Amino acid sequence: MNLREKAINSVMWSATQTWGVRVISFLVMIALARLVAPEAFGLVAYATVFISFAQIFVDQGFSDAIVQFPQLGREHLDTAFWVSVLTGGILTLVSLLVSDAVAGLFREPQLAPLIRWLSPIFILSALSSVQQAVLRRKLAFKVLTIRSLVANLVSGVIAVIMAFSGYGVWSLVAKILVTAIVNAVMLWQVSDWHPSFRLSVKRFRELFAFGINIVGGNFVDFLSVHSDDFLIGYFLGPLALGYYTLAYNLLIVMTDLLVSVPNAVAFPVFSSVQTDAAGIKRAFSQVILLQSVVAFPVFLGVASLSSEVVLQLYGSQWLASIPVLQLLMLIGIVRSATYIYSSVFRAAGKPSWRFGIYLLTAIANVIGFALVVRLGIVAVAASYVIVSYLLMPLYFLMIRNLIGVSIHSHLSQYGPAIVSSLAMLAILYLFRLIVGEQMMLLIRLSIFALAGAATYLLTLRLTHPPVYKQMVGVAQSALAGLLSHPI
Numbered sequence: 001m002n003l004r005e006k007a008i009n010s011v012m013w014s015a016t017q018t019w020g021v022r023v024i025s026f027l028v029m030i031a032l033a034r035l036v037a038p039e040a041f042g043l044v045a046y047a048t049v050f051i052s053f054a055q056i057f058v059d060q061g062f063s064d065a066i067v068q069f070p071q072l073g074r075e076h077l078d079t080a081f082w083v084s085v086l087t088g089g090i091l092t093l094v095s096l097l098v099s100d101a102v103a104g105l106f107r108e109p110q111l112a113p114l115i116r117w118l119s120p121i122f123i124l125s126a127l128s129s130v131q132q133a134v135l136r137r138k139l140a141f142k143v144l145t146i147r148s149l150v151a152n153l154v155s156g157v158i159a160v161i162m163a164f165s166g167y168g169v170w171s172l173v174a175k176i177l178v179t180a181i182v183n184a185v186m187l188w189q190v191s192d193w194h195p196s197f198r199l200s201v202k203r204f205r206e207l208f209a210f211g212i213n214i215v216g217g218n219f220v221d222f223l224s225v226h227s228d229d230f231l232i233g234y235f236l237g238p239l240a241l242g243y244y245t246l247a248y249n250l251l252i253v254m255t256d257l258l259v260s261v262p263n264a265v266a267f268p269v270f271s272s273v274q275t276d277a278a279g280i281k282r283a284f285s286q287v288i289l290l291q292s293v294v295a296f297p298v299f300l301g302v303a304s305l306s307s308e309v310v311l312q313l314y315g316s317q318w319l320a321s322i323p324v325l326q327l328l329m330l331i332g333i334v335r336s337a338t339y340i341y342s343s344v345f346r347a348a349g350k351p352s353w354r355f356g357i358y359l360l361t362a363i364a365n366v367i368g369f370a371l372v373v374r375l376g377i378v379a380v381a382a383s384y385v386i387v388s389y390l391l392m393p394l395y396f397l398m399i400r401n402l403i404g405v406s407i408h409s410h411l412s413q414y415g416p417a418i419v420s421s422l423a424m425l426a427i428l429y430l431f432r433l434i435v436g437e438q439m440m441l442l443i444r445l446s447i448f449a450l451a452g453a454a455t456y457l458l459t460l461r462l463t464h465p466p467v468y469k470q471m472v473g474v475a476q477s478a479l480a481g482l483l484s485h486p487i
Helices: 003-035 038-059 062-068 074-106 111-118 121-137 141-164 169-190 201-236 238-272 277-304 306-313 316-347 351-375 377-390 392-403 407-412 415-435 441-463 465-484
Strands: none
Touching (some): 003 169, 038 111, 038 169, 062 121, 062 201, 074 111, 121 169, 141 169, 201 238, 201 377, 238 277, 238 316, 277 306, 277 415, 277 465, 316 392, 415 441
């Protein structure tokens, strides 16, 4: 297959993986939210703050280096694998030793055993990171799809059974741990690469020189993404963190469905044309255009219908999550763009640019969160939105300087999505005035969703026919690929 066919096929399988995983996780989350108390979600969020922080250093950016390096040898892979395994083993031991100290920091004694049980995550991640990177480099997303679907299905079933049996917070821990175990086992079974002992100091230096910027970017991105969890948990307690976590988890689900799928394929595709300035410029413009026309209406639609979504899916015990969700959906629009920008920086051999913008974002977010956290979780979400939009012009300048896309030309790519989304929001507002709250919640939500989707597609077709045809063409190609390459 040529690059375009490989990209479409990879997007299809990446979408199948991400959407399948997220549908499973979403259904499991709905069940768990009705069986497990909000405080339990807050306790697991405490643990995942620590686990996510330490996990940054397991891979050390080697996976991205494996995908990006034009010339890749066996020594690169072996060196990356054994260094990652050593690091993962050390982090597993460290997490066991510091679990009590972390629990003391949050003043939550129940947190220590959760961290101890989750500590094997590091070694499990290390055992599969290189195999996964090799498959990504080959655009072999079908294999990754099957593995992820099975792992999440198994862990989801176990978590729901445990929650129904009264295990509470441990059902959430089991879901995380079982997912990692099944992922690692299946990846070793399907991977055609297995490690030997061809370690090389020279290859390590090459990997490290690229990966250190990825690690740095991931570190500051962690501060940007998880500092709100830390501050909310520290100052407001597990209940407030549980409410915030539910809303944020829905943002993650939607980001994975609408943003991470094309972004997962965009990086290897951009990397494959990294020496072709015109090629990467064309690919970037196409990805941004199609990304925005898909992501914008969904994020804005959920923001408009947040109360109906939360009440229908999770129940009235999660009412405090509604205003947080409304604000966080606005972050999704920004992520639909910045994730693609990040892929361009890495593919063009500029991971330091990614690190720099992530560092600035982290600093701004931490300062903003610290200033408003005592005002409550809604204020934290608002700070997140404000910082994200204030930094967007800097991304535009960086893209212009890197690949030569003018800011005006770049912004015009968002025009179709913005115009059609505004029309959709206007219709939703009118329908809300007409329908009110007299109708059954599920029926009302269904009517709003159908009316919004129909309005968006009709507006896009009338105002930007070429974009509409292009979107339909990509959807048809992806569907044809799915039908011709069944799992």
